Amino acid sequence: MILVVVSVFTVAIVVATLLPLWRHPHWSVRSFDFPRLQLAVLAALLVIAQLIFLDFGRPLSWALLLVAAGSLAVQLWWVLPYTAIWPKEVKDAPTPNPERTLAILTSNVLTHNRNAEALLALVKEHEPDILVTLESDKWWEDQLAVLEGTMPYSIKCPLDNLYGMHVFSRLPLHEPEVCFLIEKEVPSMHALVELRAGEKVQVHFVHPAPPSPTENDESTERDAELVIVGRRVANNDEPVIVTGDLNDVAWSETTRLFRKVSGLLDPRVGRGFYSTFHADYRLLRWPLDHLFHSHHFTLDSITRLPSIGSDHFPLLTRVVLTPVRGQDQEPLRPDSDDRNWAQDIAQSESASKEDVP
CATH class of the missing domain: 1.20.58 (Methane Monooxygenase Hydroxylase; Chain G, domain 1)
Structure with a gap:
């Protein structure tokens, strides 16, 4: 038996x-x-x-x-x-330079969650340069309007379909765009953020729909969005950050494919899981909210913040623009199979990197 x-x-x-x-x-x-x-x-x-x-x-x-x-x-x-036993993919930043530091707080707020005060308290406490909210509808937009005094630059797309998105920034945002790259009701946001020292950083905020029995039967929509964003930023000489709720775990083959085709780095590697979902179930947690960046940055800190009543914990990441120190940081490299797979995924949704600002 x-x-x-x-x-x-x-x-x-x-x-x-x-x-x-x-x-x-x-x-x-x-x-x-x-x-x-x-x-x-x-x-x-x-x-x-x-x-x-x-x-x-x-x-x-x-x-x-x-x-x-x-x-x-x-x-x-x-x-x-x-885990901490692995070599760090992203170097620790030297003594932080406030003029070249970029702090981004990402928070999937859960549309029907009404605890905006908790998120506002975290913003007040940690003073991020950029706040990105996901699943934020018009109610959330109204509650977060109080931030506009200290974070006057914004991109807004309130939706009640679980894919609304807002960006509030203390730093100037240039050429902001809201795009619907793959699905007509699933937005992404794109801009250039100007650091205090004057340099500009490409930022892409994404929240593709997950594969699930209640949403998309397949992952092709999610994967295609990540692939075309990754291919768009690949081999770019400018500093780049891609962040948001990817509805994919850090260790999946598709997230690895995104890292390969984009050439971006994952500050989690060698540091920890920083699992952001599910906030209510300790034994069923995994990292769904991410920040990837180009080799121009090193890491000051990455922190999972306390619950705000959502099913996701907020994630606060501080990176420092240190191009010389970051030059020898090695991303994952694609092989011919990876490139062919990425091409097949993009073609399955008739998507192109040219669709991405």
Whole structure:
């Protein structure tokens, strides 16, 4: 009986490990990208149970142990880069220079959440240069209007479909645009932000729709938006930041594809998970809110802030424009398979990098 139970759990772990390696975009496949940390813990517990309960005089017991251990190794390969034992992809900033520091607070507020005071308190406490809100409707726009005295530059797109977006900035925003890159009701925002020292930084704020049984059956819309934004900023000599709720985890193959085609860096690597979703369920959390940047920046700090009543925690990231220090920071590099895959994803939605400002 023990052998049967252990065998069933081993098969389940193997399927959950191998399924997301299949590039099929259906939500039932892509959903297994998310709980890799939880699956790694389950695989480790399974290995321990096998060592305790199985009779290793039987070849099947050894096979089950090797398969479970292999599944654990695969899951760890994906998640260990987001721990402190891994080398940092982004260098620590030298003594911060306020003139060249950019602090961005991203917050998926959850449309029907009405605790605007909590978010305003965080803005007052941390004084970010830019606040990005996601899922913000007209009610949220009205509540956040009090920020316009200290953050006079803004981009607004209130929507009641869970994809509204607002940007408030202390720093000048040049050439602001609201775009609907893939889906007609899912906006993204794009601008040049002028630092206090005078340099300009390309900023792209995104919130593509996730693959799920209640929204898009497949991940192609989300993946296509990330791909064309990534291809647009690739090989750019100017400083670039892409941030928002990607509805994808840091360690998924599709997020890695975005990092490869864009050449942008992930400050989480070598530092921690900074899991922002789900705020209410400690055992079901993963990093969905991101900030990626070009090699021009180093990191002052990245902080997951306290809950504001949303299902996402806010994320505060402070980067410093230090082009010389950042020159030898190495991003992931695409190979021909990555480039072909990115091309196929973009073509599946008839999308082009030229659509991105």
